[in-house]
Amino acid sequence: MAYWLMKSEPDVFGMADLKQRQRSLWDGVRNYQARNFLREMQPGDLFFFYHSSCPEPGIAGVGEIIKAAYTDPSQFNPASPYYDPKSSPDKPRWSGVDVGFKESFVAIIPLNILKAMPALSELALVQKGSRLSVMPVSTEQWQAIMASRCT
DNA sequence: GCCAACGTTGGC
DNA sequence: GCCAACGTTGGC
Numbered sequence: 750m751a752y753w754l755m756k757s758e759p760d761v762f763g764m765a766d767l768k769q770r771q772r773s774l775w776d777g778v779r780n781y782q783a784r785n786f787l788r789e790m791q792p793g794d795l796f797f798f799y800h801s802s803c804p805e806p807g808i809a810g811v812g813e814i815i816k817a818a819y820t821d822p823s824q825f826n827p828a829s830p831y832y833d834p835k836s837s838p839d840k841p842r843w844s845g846v847d848v849g850f851k852e853s854f855v856a857i858i859p860l861n862i863l864k865a866m867p868a869l870s871e872l873a874l875v876q877k878g879s880r881l882s883v884m885p886v887s888t889e890q891w892q893a894i895m896a897s898r899c900t
Numbered sequence: 901g902c903c904a905a906c907g908t909t910g911g912c
Numbered sequence: 913g914c915c916a917a918c919g920t921t922g923g924c
Contacts, residue, residue, distance in 0.1 A: 780907075781907090782907095877904095877905080878904075878905045878906065879905090879906085880905075880906055880907080
């Protein structure tokens with residue numbers, strides 16, 4: 750079992766949306782490093798749901814990987830913002846995973862708090878200039894974040 | 901809205 | 913293979 754962190758803009762898809770729908774395809778990842786992490790995910794893995802590009806950036810809760818990576822259909826849909834004309838069905842570029850709702854935090858753990866935690870100094874999220882939207886989280890990092898949330 | 905940092909593209 | 917130009921991310 751592995752731990753991860755995934756970013757999403759809550760205006761597009763946030764923790765509240767996952768809570769309401771309980772299960773969803775996590776699509777639209779268009780970065781090779783992030784995609785490769787998606788492909789490593791296994792059912793039962795847990796991830797932090799991070800809200801980006803919003804008034805209160807931070808970790809909003811926990812989700813679970815329900816289904817391992819498969820072809821992200823949005824890459825073939827010209828009407829989708831995630832459309833990739835250079836991808837073809839016989840050689841798809843991009844993958845998505847199915848995720849499920851686990852826990853919505855009482856309060857978002859804000860980015861500035863995460864940045865101040867010594868246990869997270871190696872986490873890409875808090876490193877200057879990092880834009881990686883899917884990243885692995887170590888057991889120690891996971892426990893440090895879980896211990897810092899409001900209950 | 902600004903802008904630093906990054907990833908990708910494409911000419912050479 | 914280099915690297916300038918461009919588009920995007922994402923915090924502030």
